[in-house]
C-alpha cells in the first residue's frame with residue numbers, strides 16, 4: 001500500500017486554486033432575489049441570465065489563478081474558457097444547490113428555476129445532476145479542483161497546443177487523486193466517481209446548447225457576454 005502524501009508545492013497549488021474559487025460567490029443580493037417573493041417566468045429568466053453572466057465574469061477571473069493558465073497561448077485560453085463556461089456554471093450551480101441552505105430555500109430555488117421558461121426536458125437531467133453532485137458531499141478543495149480540471153480539458157474545440165493543456169490538467173488530476181485517497185480512505189472509487197461526474201457534465205452542456213436554440217425561437221434575450229461565450233445570436 002503506497003504511502004500517499006501531498007507535496008509542499010501541491011499544497012501551495014491547492015491553496016491558490018481554492019482561495020480563488022472561494023473569492024467569488026453568487027452576489028448575495030441576486031441569490032436572495034431568487035428566493036424572495038413570487039416572480040413571473042420572465043423575471044426568473046432574467047435573474048438566471050444575470051447570475052449566469054456574473055458566473056462567466058467570475059470564471060474569467062478564476063482562470064487567471066490557475067497555475068500555468070496565463071502562460072498558455074492566448075487563443076487557447078479563450079478556447080478553454082468558451083469550451084468550459086457552461087460546464088463550470090452547472091458545476092457551480094450544483095454546489096450552490098446542494099449547499100446547506102436554510103430549509104425550504106432549496107425547494108423555492110428549484111421552483112424558481114423550474115418556472116423560468118426553461119424547457120421541461122432540460123430540467124430533469126439538470127436536477128438529476130445537481131442531486132448526483134450533492135450525494136458526493138464534496139469538500140471545497142474537491143469542488144475547486146474539479147472545476148479546474150473541467151476548464152483544463154485539452155480536447156475542447158479550437159485548442160491548438162493540447163499537450164500544454166494536458167500537462168496542466170495532469171498536475172491538478174494528480175493532486176485531486178491524492179486528496180481523494182486521503183479524504184475518503186473508505187471509498188477507493190471516490191476519485192473515479194468524481195471524474196464520472198465530468199462525463200455527466202458534458203451531456204448536460206449538450207442539452208444546454210439545444211436549449212439555447214429553443215430560447216432563441218421564443219426570443220429570450222441574453223446578455224452580450226453570454227452570447228459571446230455561448231456563440232449565440
Ligand SMILES: CCOC(=O)c1ccc(NC(=O)c2c3c(nn2-c2ccccc2)CCN(S(=O)(=O)c2cccs2)C3)cc1
Pocket residue numbers: 024025026027045046048049050051052054055058089092093094096097109113118208
Ligand atoms: C458569482 C459566482 O456565480 C455563481 O456562484 C453562480 C452559481 C450558479 C449560477 N447558476 C445559474 O445561473 C443557474 C442557471 C440555471 N440554474 N442556475 C442555478 C442558480 C442557482 C442555483 C442552482 C442553479 C439554469 C439555466 N442557466 S442558463 O445559463 O442556461 C440560463 C438560462 C436563462 C438565462 S441563463 C443558468 C450562476 C452563478
